[in-house]
Amino acid sequence: MAPSTRPNIIFIMADDHASKAISCYGAGINHTPNLDRLAKDGMRFNHCYVNNSICTPSRAAILTGTHSHVNLVRTLDSKLDNRLPNLAKQLRSGGYQTAMVGKWHLGEGKAHQPSGFDYWSVLPDQGEYWDPHFIEEDGMKQVDGYVTDIIMDKCLDWIDERDKKKPFFLMCHHKAPHRSWECDDKHRDLYKDPIKVPENFTDNYKHRARAARVAKMRVAEDLTYFDLGLVQPDGGKRVGEKMTDLWNVYDRKVPAPEDVTEMRLMDREDGTVFTFETKEELAKFKYQRYMQRYLRTIQSIDDNVGRMLDYLDKDPQLKENTLLVYTSDQGFFLGEHGWFDKRFMYEESFQMPLLARFPSKIPAGTVNDDLVSNVDFAPTFLELTGVSTPSYMQGISFLPLLQGEKVEKWQQIAYHRYWMHNDITHFAYAHYGCRDQRYKLIYWYNEPLDAEGARPADGDHKEWELFDCEEDPLELFNVWSEEKYGEVRERMTKLLEQKMMEIGDEMVHDKEEEKDMAAAKPGVLSRLWTGSGKSR
Known part of the structure; x- marks a missing residue:
């Protein structure tokens, strides 16, 4: 029987790889020739968004x-029930x-182990950069070497050994560039020249x-x-150390004493x-050190994307x-x-x-500026x-966009919701919101627990933010309360409400607002919220 003519799919995903750390996106902070080659031969999306910017939920949405x-x-602590239907199944x-x-x-x-896959070999939890263990159907195995190379080795071996008469779907998920940013030895000398510090590195959050x-x-x-x-x-308080930081060697923060x-x-x-002579000098040292380590792990990913491209090009x-x-499970802040x-x-x-x-389908060297989401990946691959x-799938196939078609009524909205209410490590508030081609609306609805497990005592912190991404691409100024954005505010709140109703997500309000909601008609968000950034 002849080889299958049905399309194959190879899905390579990194962990925490910011778009700005791919040189074809134009930030100029590193050089990724193989990822650039992939973009040159195909399509680059400038507005792909994650539905929930944390690793585990993003992976579940994609699958x-x-x-x-x-x-x-x-x-992050959730687990996927492997009885649920998914793309692989x-x-x-x-x-x-x-x-x-x-x-x-x-x-x-x-x-919770992978289901729907003929073959799987996965890292336990976050996995290790060096000499990693892999879980397979017949147990745990340890492999010597650097994890990014090993993952690609396994992928290429599986493609070699596949049944050539059938089409295939391969998910190749890298650990890098996830924290703790341990690079391959051959990349230790890269990026020693100073990396440009972002314009908003010293953001004081005054208008946020x-x-x-x-x-x-x-x-x-x-x-x-x-x-x-x-x-x-060594040095204790003399060098800014605190005994409370000593409980876990891996969580001990580098101090910034006066x-x-x-x-x-x-x-x-x-x-x-x-x-160091000043706190500012110390902060910039940390930034350079962080970026060097982060970018060096990405170099191995780029090398291995090159290996995959070379492998395919031979046939x-x-x-x-x-x-x-090629994608990442979400973006990442690089000092912004x-x-x-x-x-x-x-x-x-x-x-x-x-x-x-x-x-055979995607015009080479094309760039797309439409809004797509990770929830859209599965329907796209199926079409x-x-x-x-x-x-049951909630995403929309963007196959027409991939093929270079102009879709006049394309959904120009991306929805996001971060659910972690009690994040006492990062103090990241739970929130939801949406963006269109120009504006971004965020509702911060959660008051997370403090380090002692108590709620903040200094009042209600539910707030709205509205950003004009065209006028303020660095997102420094919340314009929710500005009179000239009144119509935009009303339109974006209606857009958010419509999207949440479409996907069946529940809005969060305090008890007073819930009473209003019970008697309200569609359009309630735009009526509930006035010109104040605070909830009423």
């Missing part, structure tokens, strides 16, 4: 084509061979919601010795000693008949607003990179393969 309130994977029922390799992060044990001010994701304050590859110095001249930080690998028929996708990490609906965390090559899309 099921549903939002977090439907698949019930809302937080649907494709396998439609005659596809399926495989999952790399970071799973949707739970362990029989009830309280949620931005209280978040503990600051490069200058919240990175740890382990994050930065530093030895923890007098930094006493600090002596040491490189864990080569013993280089660093001293013209395989190349022409395979959709190759002074932050690292993700979680928020601000653009750097909300936006996902998305590159796709399919020579491409000709396998029926089940009615």
Whole structure:
């Protein structure tokens, strides 16, 4: 029998890879020639967004084509019930061979292990960068080497050994560039020249919601010795150390004392000693150190995307008949607003990179500016393969966009909801919102617990933010209360309400607002909220 002519899909996903850390996106902070090659041969999406900016829920949304309130994977601690239908099961029922390799992060044990895959080999929990363990159907196995290379080895081996008469679907999920940013030895000398500091690195959050001010994701304050590859110095209070930070060596933050001249930080690998004259100098040192480590792990991903491209290019028929996708499970802050990490609906965390090559379908060198979401991936892949899309899926296929078609009535809205109410590590408030081509609306509805497990005592912190992403691309000014944005405010609240009703998500209000809601008609959001950034 001849090889299958049905399209194959290779889905490569990184963990925490910001779009700005791919050179074809134009930020100029690093060089990724193979990812650029993928974009040059296919399509780059500038407005792909995550539905819930944290690893586990994003992965569940991609696999099921549903939002977090439907698949019930809302937080980092959630687990995916493997009895639920998913993309892999649907494709396998439609005659596809399926495989999952790399970071799973949707739970362990029989009830949560990968389902719908003919072959799977996944990292336990976050996995290790060096000499990682893999869970497979017959147990745990350890493999010597660097994790990014090993994951690609496994993927290429599986493609080699597949049944050539059947089409295939492969999910290749990398650990990198997730924290703790441990690079391959061959990349240790990369990015030693200073990396440009973002314009809003010293954001004072003056014109923003309280949620931005209280978040503990600051490069200058919240990175740890382990994050930065530093030895923890002796000195106690004299160098800014606190006994309360000693409970976990991996969580111990590098201090920023008022007098930094006493600090002596040491490189864990080569013993280089660093001293500082000002707090600003220390903050910039942390930023450079963070970015060097982060970008070096990405270089291995780029190398291995190159390996996959080379593999496909050696077989013209395989190349022409395979959709190759590259994305990340969400975005990541690279010093914007002074932050690292993700979680928020601000653009750097909300936006996902998305590159796709399919020579027989996608025009080479194209760029798309329509809004798409990770919830849309599964319906897109199913339409491409000709396998029926089940009615439970909430995403919309963007196959016409991939093929270069102009879709006049395309949904120009992206919805986001972050559910982690009691995040006492990052103090990231729960919120939901939406954006269109120009504006972004965010409702901060949660008052998270403090470190002692108590609610904040200084009042109600439910707030709205509205950003004009065209006039204020750095998202520094909340214009919710500005009179000239009155019509925009009303339109965006209606758009948010309509989207939440469409997908069946529940709005959150206090008791007073719930009484209003009970008697209200559609359009309630635009009537409930006045010109104040606070809820009434």
